[in-house]
Amino acid sequence: MTARIVTELGPWSWWVLGMLLLAAELLMPGVFLVWIGLAALATGALSLLLWDLAVWSWQVQALAFAFASVAFTLAGRRYYGRADIGSDEPLLNQRGASLVGRTATLAEPIREGRGRIRLDDTFWIVSGPDLAAGTRVRVVSSNGRDLTVEET
């Protein structure tokens, strides 16, 4: 039955497949079927042009589809995978990084490179040059858990 439908639809069967895949992506979000769906649509577009050529057999179409899938995925990642777009809260869930630039006073002196500051009602272990407790420091960088400070 599938074969008959495909035969009857001709080049449009790729379009149908593509749209079904896109619809499935909407139903089951995973940013996976969308690329395959786009590849199917692209193959359908090519099929409309090349349908009557002998070269454009179903095997070639399938290979074109597979190639297009990979190509779309890579292109999609290239465009959408960049970290610097699409967020107005780039430091979300990066607690240490979000503290860079803040100033605080040392709750415990920095000795042998390690001290403690109180910030946002919790203690942070900081590293930096040896300083006495009570010194005002500024957070200059963070490696996630520990903060690096310098005297302001």
Add this chain to the structure above:
Amino acid sequence: MLAGPDIVVIALVALVVLVLFAGIKTVPQGYRYTIERFGRYTRTLEPGLNLIVPFIERIGAKMNVMEQVLDVPTQEVITKDNASVSADAVAFYQVLNAAEAAYQVANLENAILNLTMTNIRSVMGSMDLDELLSNREVINDRLLKVVDEAVRPWGIKVTRVEIKDIQPPVDLVDAMGRQMKAEREKRAQVLEAEGFRNAQILRAEGAKQSAILEAEGQREAAYREAEARERLAEAEAKATRLVSEAIAAGDLNAINYFVAQKYTEAMTSIGTASNSKIVLMPMEASALVGSLGGIGAIAREVFGDQGTRPVRPATPAAPAAATRVTPPARTTPTVNPFGPSSET
């Protein structure tokens, strides 16, 4: 029928789809996925669209990097002064390094929980019950420091440890209630006693003040009285001097006249006293006779020399002196302290 190459094509398409399925990884915000290449950690996926190399890379752990709450169950703690209290707490932690949290510790949550519980015991066990109940902030701070330091290798941060409830045994709570009540009562009694004391002091001070004022008044009055008596004496002396001057200047009989007159007046008043007609006369009768002699001398002087003429010319000087002498003598008891000053 399908030929061999056809099947290969179909298989290839299927493989490509599966590879894409395995390679495309979308990480939601709030999570980090660790990637293992042949089982070894290589990198961490950030939120967003990610591709991994299928076959050789796999998702290792899906770490939640949002701050999480950990309920520390109630446990019995023995305090420094051997009171057994039950305490529960709540801890907040956040995974800051997904790889460390995934691979440095097994069963992260359980590890944090046990760490917190044991530290609650050691921190609370080093304090007295009273300290424990009044110094939550200190306990929280100490717990936070210790626990946060301990979880450092695990790539997580404990942002808060809060003691929720400290429950001393029932009998201890009773005793504490009684202690508090006694304390309040003590304060009330002290306040009452203090109030009474202050009132007494004020009262005594009032009495003292009034006594002082009264004594001062009396002193002032005495001074004034003494002054009055002085003035009186002065006046009397002056009067006496005037009389004696008058006598020296005039006739001695003038004074004799007055003495005789007073004497007879006194005798009259004694004689007319209603209580008794028996009069004891302590004075010498001869004195009266003497005074009569004085009268006779006056009469002789007046009548003997000038016949029947009334006795006016001799008297003017003497009565004048006498009237000036007697009034102060008669008013002695009622002398006003302010009186004499007006006479000077």
